[in-house]
Amino acid sequence: MARIVQKYGGTAVTTPDQIKNIAQRVVDSYNEINDVVVVISARAGETNRLIEMANEMCPGQEGREYDLLISAGEQVSVGLLGLCITSLGYKVKSYLGWQVPIITDSLHSRASIENIDPARINTDLQMGAIVIVAGFQGIDGDGNITTLGRGGGDTSAVALAHALGAEQCELYSDVEGIFTADPAVCSDARKIEQISYDEMLEFASEGARGVQIRAIEYAKKNNVTIHVRSSFSSTAGTLITREETVMEGVVVTGIVYDKNEAKIAVLGVPDKPGVAARILMALADADISVDMIVQNVSQGGLADVTFTISKTDLDKAQSITAKIAEELQAREVIADRNISKVSIVGLGMKNHAGVAARMFAALAFNNINIQMISTSEIKVAVAIDEKYTDLAVRVLHETFKVAV
Amino acid sequence: MARIVQKYGGTAVTTPDQIKNIAQRVVDSYNEINDVVVVISARAGETNRLIEMANEMCPGQEGREYDLLISAGEQVSVGLLGLCITSLGYKVKSYLGWQVPIITDSLHSRASIENIDPARINTDLQMGAIVIVAGFQGIDGDGNITTLGRGGGDTSAVALAHALGAEQCELYSDVEGIFTADPAVCSDARKIEQISYDEMLEFASEGARGVQIRAIEYAKKNNVTIHVRSSFSSTAGTLITREETVMEGVVVTGIVYDKNEAKIAVLGVPDKPGVAARILMALADADISVDMIVQNVSQGGLADVTFTISKTDLDKAQSITAKIAEELQAREVIADRNISKVSIVGLGMKNHAGVAARMFAALAFNNINIQMISTSEIKVAVAIDEKYTDLAVRVLHETFKVAV
Numbered sequence: 001m002a003r004i005v006q007k008y009g010g011t012a013v014t015t016p017d018q019i020k021n022i023a024q025r026v027v028d029s030y031n032e033i034n035d036v037v038v039v040i041s042a043r044a045g046e047t048n049r050l051i052e053m054a055n056e057m058c059p060g061q062e063g064r065e066y067d068l069l070i071s072a073g074e075q076v077s078v079g080l081l082g083l084c085i086t087s088l089g090y091k092v093k094s095y096l097g098w099q100v101p102i103i104t105d106s107l108h109s110r111a112s113i114e115n116i117d118p119a120r121i122n123t124d125l126q127m128g129a130i131v132i133v134a135g136f137q138g139i140d141g142d143g144n145i146t147t148l149g150r151g152g153g154d155t156s157a158v159a160l161a162h163a164l165g166a167e168q169c170e171l172y173s174d175v176e177g178i179f180t181a182d183p184a185v186c187s188d189a190r191k192i193e194q195i196s197y198d199e200m201l202e203f204a205s206e207g208a209r210g211v212q213i214r215a216i217e218y219a220k221k222n223n224v225t226i227h228v229r230s231s232f233s234s235t236a237g238t239l240i241t242r243e244e245t246v247m248e249g250v251v252v253t254g255i256v257y258d259k260n261e262a263k264i265a266v267l268g269v270p271d272k273p274g275v276a277a278r279i280l281m282a283l284a285d286a287d288i289s290v291d292m293i294v295q296n297v298s299q300g301g302l303a304d305v306t307f308t309i310s311k312t313d314l315d316k317a318q319s320i321t322a323k324i325a326e327e328l329q330a331r332e333v334i335a336d337r338n339i340s341k342v343s344i345v346g347l348g349m350k351n352h353a354g355v356a357a358r359m360f361a362a363l364a365f366n367n368i369n370i371q372m373i374s375t376s377e378i379k380v381a382v383a384i385d386e387k388y389t390d391l392a393v394r395v396l397h398e399t400f401k402v403a404v
Numbered sequence: 405m406a407r408i409v410q411k412y413g414g415t416a417v418t419t420p421d422q423i424k425n426i427a428q429r430v431v432d433s434y435n436e437i438n439d440v441v442v443v444i445s446a447r448a449g450e451t452n453r454l455i456e457m458a459n460e461m462c463p464g465q466e467g468r469e470y471d472l473l474i475s476a477g478e479q480v481s482v483g484l485l486g487l488c489i490t491s492l493g494y495k496v497k498s499y500l501g502w503q504v505p506i507i508t509d510s511l512h513s514r515a516s517i518e519n520i521d522p523a524r525i526n527t528d529l530q531m532g533a534i535v536i537v538a539g540f541q542g543i544d545g546d547g548n549i550t551t552l553g554r555g556g557g558d559t560s561a562v563a564l565a566h567a568l569g570a571e572q573c574e575l576y577s578d579v580e581g582i583f584t585a586d587p588a589v590c591s592d593a594r595k596i597e598q599i600s601y602d603e604m605l606e607f608a609s610e611g612a613r614g615v616q617i618r619a620i621e622y623a624k625k626n627n628v629t630i631h632v633r634s635s636f637s638s639t640a641g642t643l644i645t646r647e648e649t650v651m652e653g654v655v656v657t658g659i660v661y662d663k664n665e666a667k668i669a670v671l672g673v674p675d676k677p678g679v680a681a682r683i684l685m686a687l688a689d690a691d692i693s694v695d696m697i698v699q700n701v702s703q704g705g706l707a708d709v710t711f712t713i714s715k716t717d718l719d720k721a722q723s724i725t726a727k728i729a730e731e732l733q734a735r736e737v738i739a740d741r742n743i744s745k746v747s748i749v750g751l752g753m754k755n756h757a758g759v760a761a762r763m764f765a766a767l768a769f770n771n772i773n774i775q776m777i778s779t780s781e782i783k784v785a786v787a788i789d790e791k792y793t794d795l796a797v798r799v800l801h802e803t804f805k806v807a808v
Contacts, residue, residue: 016457016460016461019461020461020462050480050483053420053480053484054483054484054487056420057420057423057424057484057487057488058424058487058488058490058491060491061487061490061491063490064486064497064498065482065483065486065487065490065496065498066483066487068479068482068483068486068498068500069479069480069482069483069484069486069487070483071479072476072479072480072483075472075473075475075476075479076454076457076473076476078469078472078473079454079458079469079470079472079473079474079476080457080458080461080473082468082469082472082473083458083461083462083465083469083470083473084461084462086462086465086467086469087462087464087465092469094468094469094472096472096549098502099547143503145500
């Protein structure tokens with residue numbers, strides 16, 4: 001007898017047919033495996049509907065009552081899935097965050113899970129029930145409803161898998177797993193059977209879909225095996241596990257890209273300590289995340305500071321930057337919306353020199369100009385002109401023989 | 405310093421403007437009175453939306469997961485009102501049923517309140533917060549979400565008023581109070597300033613809007629003063645209180661009518677014990693409420709059983725009755741959709757003989773035929789042809805000088 005936690009995202013529970021489909025999947029797993037705990041998100045659009053209602057009435061609110069409001073989203077999908085599985089003739093026990101309880105800290109709208117009491121769910125599973133739990137939400141020590149914020153649903157599932165000692169945490173979405181490159185761009189791309197937490201963290205940071213970064217971090221810390229798979233297919237997806245011995249010769253595990261990048265360059269600022277910090281702090285105050293950052297000294301002791309942000313933040317970031325640039329007496333601020341980021345990721349890079357050089361050479365050979373570079377121990381990322389994205393992915397996939 | 409509980413129904417919290425309007429009302433009361441606890445229902449249509457989703461996916465479900473689903477309705481309005489009042493600069497503490505907690509029995513979808521712990525709310529009020537509580541919902545002894553069913557929102561408010569020792573429980577809706585007759589029908593009608601629990605129970609049973617019967621019963625049992633008033637006006641409404649000394653000469657407090665009645669007559673059944681019971685039990689099994697019932701023996705030892713039900717149940721009731729009538733070898737089943745019920749209600753009737761006779765005479769004088777009669781100590785109700793409803797109300801209002 002095995003025990004698994006299955007998590008279904010909001011896009012998988014939008015229509016009645018999808019919910020019925022999931023109910024059937026859950027029941028099938030139950031009949032095969034026995035112990036099934038389902039974590040479910042709000043239906044796609046439901047949480048946004050609640051947020052819009054709140055904004056329409058009284059914009060800019062947050063905190064305790066806000067979390068109470070938006071946590072109603074998961075409640076609806078938990079209730080609907082519970083009724084559906086019941087109607088198939090199975091015993092169901094469904095739980096909201098506070099009922100488990102999933103204890104969090106009190107940081108409303110971005111709470112962290114502190115503890116999950118598995119006692120009630122363990123009893124239900126022993127009684128043969130299928131257990132459904134609302135993702136994304138919990139309760140703090142004072143009995144207030146909290147929500148976990150971005151990536152909360154995946155994190156709930158991984159944390160439950162850990163608390164319940166489940167063998168696997170299956171994260172269902174509309175992607176079939178993690179691929180060596182986007183199959184829509186690169187016809188040679190293949191599904192990766194197994195990937196390490198660290199590689200997956202880089203993949204997710206550099207633009208791959210399928211799992212939220214917070215959940216991977218939680219899984220890594222607690223050694224929970226994640227299985228990324230599609231709710232529309234029954235084939236196995238990708239396992240995210242502890243680092244295994246790297247296969248000989250495999251240097252790059254996959255190529256990832258992110259077209260949602262834009263670049264801002266502040267040119268000709270006095271080369272003094274604290275210049276970059278001042279710009280970045282102003283952006284952080286406005287809740288804008290900066291991705292790649294490059295600083296270099298140009299002629300006459302003046303420096304250029306260049307960074308990328310998401311395209312959606314460009315206008316806001318540009319006006320903030322322009323203001324600071326004026327104070328710093330910078331020569332010019334240039335913004336470029338047509339940027340993308342292409343990254344190669346692989347544990348094997350740790351033991352192989354010259355990987356970055358091979359990457360740059362391959363791009364240069366195809367006349368793709370590199371605008372910025374960012375590296376980690378197991379990743380090299382470059383910012384390039386957006387129109388070369390697909391070409392770069394294909395070239396790099398071929399260069400590193402990822403599909404072999 | 406006074407303490408009040410205010411309850412706003414679903415039709416009062418539908419649009420953003422309505423919620424803002426309520427937020428302002430609540431704040432005004434807080435500034436006048438200090439201790440304000442608001443009980444709020446789901447927005448009109450919200451609960452129906454959830455029920456429809458459930459029915460679309462898996463019809464006929466109920467129980468634990470069903471209550472979990474539909475209780476999301478109040479959660480939305482509690483959250484929205486909480487955010488709105490917060491945005492006006494006031495301190496808010498909002499609660500779902502389980503957070504108070506409002507303890508109920510475990511009868512899902514028709515639970516009864518067993519106990520309310522006032523400790524947390526008392527602390528909040530002492531700290532100067534405006535407290536918002538979700539009506540209609542609670543939690544059972546095992547931590548399951550329950551809902552109270554029909555009339556639950558009003559009952560939550562009255563029960564909270566009792567538990568918190570509030571001076572008044574204000575029930576807001578779109579009616580301005582309880583009137584001596586429907587002002588739309590009878591131009592002489594006036595608002596009743598004060599009415600006893602028993603009279604109000606009769607009023608509500610006989611078709612008056614404004615308060616749910618369960619809530620009146622709870623208030624009577626625990627001596628909670630209810631104030632029925634409109635959320636669209638600031639004038640006082642009607643107080644529902646313990647029986648006061650009846651004013652000299654006031655026999656009838658008000659006239660009520662209900663056009664949502666239909667009649668079924670089963671003619672020529674053998675006059676044996678259990679005939680009416682058999683019909684009524686079959687209707688009860690189909691969840692059809694029977695209102696007035698008359699049985700009389702006609703010629704040849706055969707009896708006629710006549711009863712009224714709501715118009716919406718007529719078709720279903722007719723086919724059930726026809727089947728039983730066949731088994732009973734009844735001569736004929738007659739259904740009449742064009743029936744209404746007109747009632748006179750008044751504590752003063754206890755001490756005055758001949759009230760019913762005066763009522764019947766007044767109707768007869770106006771050629772209004774009485775088809776059925778039902779009485780209590782403080783009420784006389786008659787079923788008449790629906791088209792005479794308005795005339796009957798005006799005649800009786802004049803006859804008993806209700807408006808004087």
